[in-house]
Amino acid sequence: MKDWKIIIIFLxxxxxxxxxxxxxxxxxxxxxxxxxxxxxxxxxxxxxNVKVNFLLSGxxxxxxxxAILSRNAPVADxxxxxDTTFLSRALEENIFETYVSPLLDQVPHEFKLDAGFNALxxxxxxxxxNYDKEYFNEKSLRLPRTLDDLTEHEYQGLxxxxxxxxxxxxxxxxxxxxxxxxxxxxxxxxxxxxxxxxVIVNDWETAYYVxxxxxxxxxxxxxxxxxxxxxxxxxxxxxxxxxxxPTASLVGDNMCFRQIEFVGILRGTKNRTLAxxxxxxxxxxxxxxxxxxxxxxxxxxxxxxxxxEFEKFVQIPEMPAQLSMDEIAENRENWIASxxxxxxx
Amino acid sequence: MKDKRNxxxxxxxxxxxxxxxxxxxxxIAAISIRQFNSGDYSNEMNWRLTTSAFNFTxxxxxxxxxxxxxxxLPAAYLFGRYIFKGKDVLRIASTLPFILPTVVVAAGFNALxxxxxxINIILIRVxxxxxxxxxxxxxxxxxxxxxxxxxxxxxxxVVGAALAQVDRRFEDAARTLGASSWGAFRKITLPILFPxxxxxxxxxxxxxxxxxxxxxxxxxxxxxxxxxxxxxxTMQFLNLPLSGILSFIQLTFTMLVTFFLMRIDKSGxxxxxxxxxxxxxxxxxxxxxxxxxxxxxxxxLLLLLVAPVAALVLRSILAADLNSTEFLGQGQVxxxxxxxxxxxxxxxxYFYVPPIQAIWNSLQxxxxxxxxxxxxxxxxxxxxxxxxxxxxxxxxxxMLPLGTSAVTLGLGFFTFFSQGVGSARWFPFLIPAAxxxxxxPYVLRIIQPVLNSIPVNLRWAAGTLGASPRDIVRYxxxxxxWRSLMTAALYAFTISLGEFGATSFLxxxxxxxxxxxxxxxxxxxxxxxxxxxxxxxVIILMVCVVSMFALDRLQFQxxxxxx
Numbered sequence: 001m002k003d004w005k006i007i008i009i010f011l012x013x014x015x016x017x018x019x020x021x022x023x024x025x026x027x028x029x030x031x032x033x034x035x036x037x038x039x040x041x042x043x044x045x046x047x048x049n050v051k052v053n054f055l056l057s058g059x060x061x062x063x064x065x066x067a068i069l070s071r072n073a074p075v076a077d078x079x080x081x082x083d084t085t086f087l088s089r090a091l092e093e094n095i096f097e098t099y100v101s102p103l104l105d106q107v108p109h110e111f112k113l114d115a116g117f118n119a120l121x122x123x124x125x126x127x128x129x130n131y132d133k134e135y136f137n138e139k140s141l142r143l144p145r146t147l148d149d150l151t152e153h154e155y156q157g158l159x160x161x162x163x164x165x166x167x168x169x170x171x172x173x174x175x176x177x178x179x180x181x182x183x184x185x186x187x188x189x190x191x192x193x194x195x196x197x198x199v200i201v202n203d204w205e206t207a208y209y210v211x212x213x214x215x216x217x218x219x220x221x222x223x224x225x226x227x228x229x230x231x232x233x234x235x236x237x238x239x240x241x242x243x244x245x246p247t248a249s250l251v252g253d254n255m256c257f258r259q260i261e262f263v264g265i266l267r268g269t270k271n272r273t274l275a276x277x278x279x280x281x282x283x284x285x286x287x288x289x290x291x292x293x294x295x296x297x298x299x300x301x302x303x304x305x306x307x308x309e310f311e312k313f314v315q316i317p318e319m320p321a322q323l324s325m326d327e328i329a330e331n332r333e334n335w336i337a338s339x340x341x342x343x344x345x
Numbered sequence: 346m347k348d349k350r351n352x353x354x355x356x357x358x359x360x361x362x363x364x365x366x367x368x369x370x371x372x373i374a375a376i377s378i379r380q381f382n383s384g385d386y387s388n389e390m391n392w393r394l395t396t397s398a399f400n401f402t403x404x405x406x407x408x409x410x411x412x413x414x415x416x417x418l419p420a421a422y423l424f425g426r427y428i429f430k431g432k433d434v435l436r437i438a439s440t441l442p443f444i445l446p447t448v449v450v451a452a453g454f455n456a457l458x459x460x461x462x463x464i465n466i467i468l469i470r471v472x473x474x475x476x477x478x479x480x481x482x483x484x485x486x487x488x489x490x491x492x493x494x495x496x497x498x499x500x501x502x503v504v505g506a507a508l509a510q511v512d513r514r515f516e517d518a519a520r521t522l523g524a525s526s527w528g529a530f531r532k533i534t535l536p537i538l539f540p541x542x543x544x545x546x547x548x549x550x551x552x553x554x555x556x557x558x559x560x561x562x563x564x565x566x567x568x569x570x571x572x573x574x575x576x577x578x579t580m581q582f583l584n585l586p587l588s589g590i591l592s593f594i595q596l597t598f599t600m601l602v603t604f605f606l607m608r609i610d611k612s613g614x615x616x617x618x619x620x621x622x623x624x625x626x627x628x629x630x631x632x633x634x635x636x637x638x639x640x641x642x643x644x645x646l647l648l649l650l651v652a653p654v655a656a657l658v659l660r661s662i663l664a665a666d667l668n669s670t671e672f673l674g675q676g677q678v679x680x681x682x683x684x685x686x687x688x689x690x691x692x693x694x695y696f697y698v699p700p701i702q703a704i705w706n707s708l709q710x711x712x713x714x715x716x717x718x719x720x721x722x723x724x725x726x727x728x729x730x731x732x733x734x735x736x737x738x739x740x741x742x743x744m745l746p747l748g749t750s751a752v753t754l755g756l757g758f759f760t761f762f763s764q765g766v767g768s769a770r771w772f773p774f775l776i777p778a779a780x781x782x783x784x785x786p787y788v789l790r791i792i793q794p795v796l797n798s799i800p801v802n803l804r805w806a807a808g809t810l811g812a813s814p815r816d817i818v819r820y821x822x823x824x825x826x827w828r829s830l831m832t833a834a835l836y837a838f839t840i841s842l843g844e845f846g847a848t849s850f851l852x853x854x855x856x857x858x859x860x861x862x863x864x865x866x867x868x869x870x871x872x873x874x875x876x877x878x879x880x881x882x883v884i885i886l887m888v889c890v891v892s893m894f895a896l897d898r899l900q901f902q903x904x905x906x907x908x
Contacts, residue, residue: 033868038695054696058849062580066759069376075763089583163566165577201483202561205448205867209875210455210482216872220460220477230870237871239682294694296869333582337390344567 026274027053029076029266031063035294036287044281050274060086060168060261067266068093077275080122080263080282085171087119087262088329096264099276103283106301111260113325119262122282125297126228126320127172128249128256129159132214135222144223145252147180150193157197160211160221163344164336166202173225174339175328176257179321183331187342194343214247228256229296232313236293244313251317258320261297354728355739358721358785365778366746369757376760377589391587394574399594402570405485405560406553409492413549416493416645417500418542423642424501425508427635428627435643437893438651439498440835444843444889445654446860447558448867449882450491453657454563455482463656483565491559494650496549502832503548503791507541508534509627510795510828540797544790547606551599551747551786557846571595575750592753599748603741654886661879683880686873696865700881703862704888706773707842710858711892714780715837721781722788722833726796743789746782751846754779759850772851776858779847784837791833795826835896842889859885 034056045052055076057063064086067079071093082090090096096118104112104120111121129144136143144150150159162170178186199221201207208215212224215234231245249256263282265275281287288299292307299306423429424436442450458464458479465477472478481487511534519529557572569577571591578588630639662679690697725743729736746754758775799822807817823830845860852861859881866878 032864034696036695038690038697041695053853053855055853058580065580065583066756068583069756069760070763073763165581166561166566199483200566202566206451206562206565208870209867210451210459215870216875218461219455226870233870234872237869237873239872239876333584336581340566341390344569 024049025051025053026078026271026278027055027076028278029055029057029063029067029079029081031060031081032056032058033295034081037290037294040287040290043286044278048274048277052278064090067095071095071267074266074268076266077269077271078263078278079266081261082119082264083168083259083261084113084325085168085175085259085328085332087113088325090262090264091116091118092329095267097267097269097272099265099279101276101279101283103280103301106283106303108300108302111300113260114262119264120279120283121260121300122263123288123291123295123297123299124258124260126249126251126256126258126317127169127176127225128228128251128315128317129173130212130214130224130226130230130247130249132212132222133246133248135213144250147177147189147252147255149252150198150223151189151196153196155196155223157199158221159193159223159225160199160201160207160219161225162204162207163200163202163340165340167204167207169204169225169227171332171336172257172259174335175323176254176321178335179257179323180254183335186335187338190339190342200343223250227296228316229292229298229310229314231315232309233296235309235313248313249315249317251315253317253319254321256317256320258317258322260300351728351731354724358725358728358743361717361721361778361781362742362745365758365775365782366749366754369761370749370753372761373585373753373757374589377585381586381589394569395591395594398569398571398574398591399598401568402554402572402595403598405488405492405568405570406550406556408485409489409496409553409556410546410550412489413493413496413500413553414546416649417497417545417549418504419638420497420642420646421501421504421508423639424505425511426627427630427639429630429639429643431643433897435646435651436501437890437897438654439501439646440839440893441654441886441889442494442650443498443836444839444885445882446843446845446863446885447491447562449657449860449863449879449885450494450559450653451562452660452879452882453653454487454491454494456656456660457653458482482563483567485564485568487563488556488559488568490649491563492553492556494653495559496552497646497650499548499552500545502836503545504538504541506791506829506832507538507794510798511537540794543606543609544794547603548747548787548790550602551744554599554602555595555748555750557751572750572752576752579752579756588753592750595750596745596748599744600741603744603748607737607740657879658883658886661876661883683873683876684884687877687880687884698857698862698865700862700884703857703859703881704884706856707859707885708888708892710773710776710780711838711841713777714784714841715834717777717781718784718788718837719830719834721785722792723830725785725789726792729793730797740789744786747786751783751844754782755847755850758847773853773856776848776851777841779851780841780844781837783844783847784840787836787840788833791829791836792826795829796822799825831896835893838892838896839889842885842892859888 034054041052044050057066060081060083063079064082067074067076068089079090079095091114098117099120100117101120104117107121111124113119113121131143135141141154144152144155149155161173164171164174174186177189180186181189199211201211204226207224208226208230209219211219211221212226213219213222214224216239228249228251231247231249234247235242235245263279265272265279269275283301285301285303288301288304291297291299291304292310298310420439424432445453454462456462459482460477460480462479465479468474468478469476481490515533515537516529519533520526524532554570555572556570557576560568560570560573571594575588575591575595578584578591630636661683662681687700690699725739729740758772758779762772762775803821804817807821812820842858843860845864848858848861849864852858857865863878863881863885866874866881868874
């Protein structure tokens with residue numbers, strides 16, 4: 001049975017692979033969508049003689065919940081990626097230490113939601129409905145300009161949205177409808193959407209790649225709840241070079257929901273100085289300009305320039321939907337639960 | 346004396362289960378209970394939510410299991426009794442679904458039967474229809490289809506392997522005594538197979554019962570199982586008390602079903618199985634009904650199990666023609682660009698995953714988890730040989746991880762093993778432990794029926810002739826159970842390769858597994874991201890095919906050695 005030798009060699013290789021030591025480290029907990037350029041991170045590492053470890057911890061909700069559950073023995077020094085919809089939970093649970101970064105003066109006031117400076121804004125983005133340009137052209141269909149328009153007969157069965165209980169863009173879109181119709185009127189609106197054949201799926205991947213007709217999945221619905229920057233991503237990640245984006249966003253008043261993402265130093269860190277440096281680094285021009293093409297959101301710093309694809313293919317809503325942090329915190333569970341009762345029963 | 350040895354055999358599995366199951370789960374349970382006081386959980390909405398999730402879970406799991414049996418048993422019969430063209434390929438192909446991450450399976454089904462899938466496109470062209478005739482995505486049939494797709498291989502492997510071991514002479518004797526061929530099968534072979542059928546059915550049912558990804562992605566939001574609700578309550582609402590209640594219901598039901606099926610199993614009688622050589626008792630289909638069965642089963646398996654995978658492979662090598670934006674047929678060319686792009690860190694991203702690295706990580710995790718679960722499963726199967734009350738309790742205990750939601754398990758690991766900054770560095774080493782927990786019940790269920798059926802007089806005879814207990818294990822037991830050991834290893838390996846739920850709690854971005862790499866590509870819009878996700882999925886497939894061929898070779902090697 002000479003095969004055992006192969007198995008033993010395998011075993012040894014595994015053991016050796018597992019025993020390589022690592023240098024002093026700073027750990028950053030973040031969501032699965034986090035991305036950055038290798039060179040930018042490397043520069044921070046060599047400037048501060050530290051190895052940065054990233055702990056990708058699911059979507060924004062999962063990320064925060066993991067941080068809360070491990071608060072007694074935090075697994076990381078910083079947490080990046082808590083957004084507007086979850087910020088109040090993070091502040092209530094008191095998981096961050098205060099840090100007033102000098103670089104905050106580059107950040108417009110509207111982004112500084114936490115007056116106590118536990119959570120510092122890093123970037124923002126809009127959740128908007130993307131539409132398939134070709135479909136609307138071919139059918140010479142006019143574009144919906146308000147949320148109300150979506151309930152009209154001509155758009156029957158043309159919109160796919162995500163379940164707010166399982167998807168963060170889904171939750172953001174639900175919040176947009178609440179901003180528009182109020183917490184008393186939104187369920188009525190959703191009833192009308194339901195009557196107009198809105199399609200609901202559980203996650204963004206399915207909505208975008210299976211149901212949406214503007215992506216390479218070529219599904220049946222020409223409108224999808226996605227991100228305002230998705231059209232730019234379609235151009236950048238196209239299989240062949242594209243002159244124009246195949247999709248665009250609907251940016252009527254209250255049709256998009258604006259989410260700001262925050263970073264905070266986790267309470268109990270033993271690397272406070274380094275952690276502060278990392279926060280400053282995230283607000284530095286270099287990192288801020290690296291953000292758009294990696295995470296497809298906008299930098300909060302005024303000094304950061306935007307890439308040309310963002311200028312060309314991203315539509316910016318004049319009046320994005322907004323809800324106060326406290327209102328969201330108080331009602332989030334209820335809103336979702338009632339939505340599920342109405343839409344899924 | 347004998348008792349002590351049994352407990353010594355069971356010590357290691359017990360310690361493993363204690364450290365990697367009871368401590369983490371206990372930890373998360375303690376957190377839930379601490380939060381319990383802070384709210385009212387018996388309100389009407391929660392009650393409605395729980396009962397409807399429970400009812401639907403049982404309903405869909407029962408239906409899925411029935412359909413899986415309907416497809417799987419005839420296939421198992423064919424695989425256990427006949428030699429036919431393409432058997433090896435089909436056997437390996439039928440195991441492939443098991444490793445595929447759900448998101449990839451969903452993509453495969455979408456490419457095949459989706460609104461713009463190939464079947465619909467063909468039907469539209471041939472019948473001149475204006476809309477897609479097949480619209481089952483996001484419906485109950487899609488869930489059932491995916492469950493049959495995933496689990497048919499369990500029936501084929503477990504029941505088929507047992508059937509191949511049954512001594513044909515029993516049936517021949519019955520025929521000589523005047524029984525019809527159906528009568529001989531029903532009265533002789535079926536009862537012998539009964540324990541393995543029960544084993545397979547139990548595994549399939551529990552798999553369907555705790556299904557998560559399939560329900561989320563194929564069924565859509567209208568369908569909520571306990572597992573899905575646990576995920577929503579835990580990861581979105583941080584409502585640990587409610588998710589704790591749901592977990593408790595799920596676990597209790599799992600235990601009840603296991604207990605019930607074990608009772609049926611034990612009330613039957615067990616006929617000793619003698620070691621059989623690979624092709625002994627196998628024949629080519631000769632009679633008309635045999636040929637019809639062979640043709641029918643092959644067709645069904647091809648359509649159900651192979652076609653979605655083929656659709657996926659095709660999708661991964663199709664790229665848009667540079668001069669056209671049309672989809673399918675006209676606008677597309679065959680190209681390996683998606684695969685080439687995988688090896689190219691075009692955007693200089695910090696989180697770029699070199700495919701070779703992901704493959705290597707997955708193989709390592711897979712290797713260690715099959716090693717761990719094989720050792721533990723082997724010890725357990727030996728320790729539990731006598732049919733005693735306390736042994737049944739142990740067996741029941743070992744099924745616990747299978748009924749535990751992957752989210753609960755992952756979160757348990759996360760909270761229990763996170764001991765401050767830096768501890769996360771060691772999380773990847775927990776991955777094989779988590780995978781072994783999940784595959785151990787499978788391994789045990791595959792080895793146990795075979796080990797228990799070894800006639801005791803074989804060992805007595807060997808003992809009388811002076812063989813030590815070690816010799817008996819080595820020269821009698823091992824050759825007989827070798828095939829099922831390898832089948833078990835294969836399952837442990839494939840479960841590890843495809844597992845996503847618990848892994849996502851423990852993985853580190855610089856040590857991703859292959860399914861994690863697929864998800865990373867799917868996270869962003871853009872045709873090339875989608876294409877690369879599909880290419881990565883196809884690489885998972887290829888790695889798995891190669892591993893399975895290697896394991897198959899090990900099976901035959903052993904038979905040659907023992908000759």
